[in-house]
Amino acid sequence: xxLELNLRFVKSFLVETRGNVFLVDSGVVGSxxxxxxxxxxxxxxxxxxxxxxxxxxxxxxIGGASELKMPHNLIHEKGIDFLRKGIPKKPVLHSAxxxxxxxxxxxxxxRRSGPVFxxxxxxxxxxxxxxxxxxxxxxxxxxxxxxxxxxxALIVGDMLQGDKKGLKIPSIYEDLxxxxxxxxxxxxxxxxxVYVSHGISGPPRWPF
Ligand SMILES: [Zn+2]
Ligand SMILES: [Zn+2]
Numbered sequence: 001x002x003l004e005l006n007l008r009f010v011k012s013f014l015v016e017t018r019g020n021v022f023l024v025d026s027g028v029v030g031s032x033x034x035x036x037x038x039x040x041x042x043x044x045x046x047x048x049x050x051x052x053x054x055x056x057x058x059x060x061x062i063g064g065a066s067e068l069k070m071p072h073n074l075i076h077e078k079g080i081d082f083l084r085k086g087i088p089k090k091p092v093l094h095s096a097x098x099x100x101x102x103x104x105x106x107x108x109x110x111r112r113s114g115p116v117f118x119x120x121x122x123x124x125x126x127x128x129x130x131x132x133x134x135x136x137x138x139x140x141x142x143x144x145x146x147x148x149x150x151x152x153a154l155i156v157g158d159m160l161q162g163d164k165k166g167l168k169i170p171s172i173y174e175d176l177x178x179x180x181x182x183x184x185x186x187x188x189x190x191x192x193x194v195y196v197s198h199g200i201s202g203p204p205r206w207p208f
Contacts, residue, residue, distance in 0.1 A: 002153055002195060005038050007031045010060040011197050014039070014049075017150055020128040022051040023068070024146060024155055025061040025197065029113045032067020053122065053133075054079060055157025055197065056143040058172075059088030059110050066114030076135065077121045079142035086113040089140060095171035134186060138179025139170060145186055152192040154204075159183065162196040166205030170198075183207070 003014040007027035012035055015022055021044070026032060039046045051072040054062055057079035065073060066086055075083050082089050088110060093099050102110075122144060127133040132147040139158045146155040159182055160167040173179050187206060195201040 002148060002151060002155070003042065004195065004201065005035060007034055007064075009198065011195075012064075013155055013195060014042070014044070015131070015146070015148060015155075017148055018128070018130045020131070021049055022053055022128070023049060023070070024053050025055055025157070026052060026064035026068055028060050028063035029111045030067075031064035035064060035068060053127070053144075053146060054083060055145070055155070056140045057082035057089040058091055058140065058158065059113075061157065061197065062086075062088055062116075063111065063113050065116045071118050073116050073119045074122045074127075075119060076142035076144050079140075080119050080121060082142075083116050084119050086115045088112075089142070091172045092174045093172055098171060132189075134189075136182035136186060138175050138177075138182045139173050141174055141178075143182070145182075147186075147189050147191075152190050153195060154186055154189060154191045154193070155195040156186070157197050159186075160194065160196055160207070162194065162199035162201055164200060166202070166207070167194060167196070168207050180208070 001016045005012040013024040036046050052070045054075040124135050130149045134145045136145040136159050161170050191204045194204050
């Protein structure tokens with residue numbers, strides 16, 4: 001089971017498969033409380049969830065991490081410092097409107113949050129039974145995707161964005177060639193649904 005939690009313009013996910021349950025991402029600073037109340041409303045005791053997996057270290061994905069106070073916080077090795085210090089990675093922008101937005105001041109998704117003490121490094125491969133962790137750099141060097149075998153679903157973080165027409169490459173990335181190679185890499189999985197953090201999740205209508 002994969003539940004999408006809408007948090008302003010970004011999403012967080014609750015994944016439950018073969019007896020394991022974990023969260024993916026923590027939204028922006030202040031999203032922690034929203035996530036906890038969402039869990040309560042959906043009949044999950046927040047204390048029964050121990051693990052958060054972060055798709056990468058941008059502020060709209062790790063911002064609420066310190067508020068959740070989870071005992072296990074898993075992120076790619078290159079994201080550990082950002083998460084531990086609560087200082088998000090700076091996005092590398094490739095669109096004029098985004099540059100304008102960022103120049104208007106420090107938007108809320110670059111805000112600092114509190115430190116996170118229980119941070120562990122993600123390894124590529126089986127994370128839990130039925131869950132494959134895939135390194136998918138490009139958007140950032142610490143980006144990962146999560147493949148949920150029983151659902152044939154892929155959670156891609158910001159590697160792709162979704163709209164009604166399908167999936168597209170984001171205008172924030174560190175290395176476009178690497179990003180394209182990461183998309184080729186996940187195409188090897190049997191995917192029926194792609195969950196994106198921004199926009200509409202849906203069938204794998206790849207951008208190329
Ligand atoms: Zn991002
Ligand atoms: Zn994002």
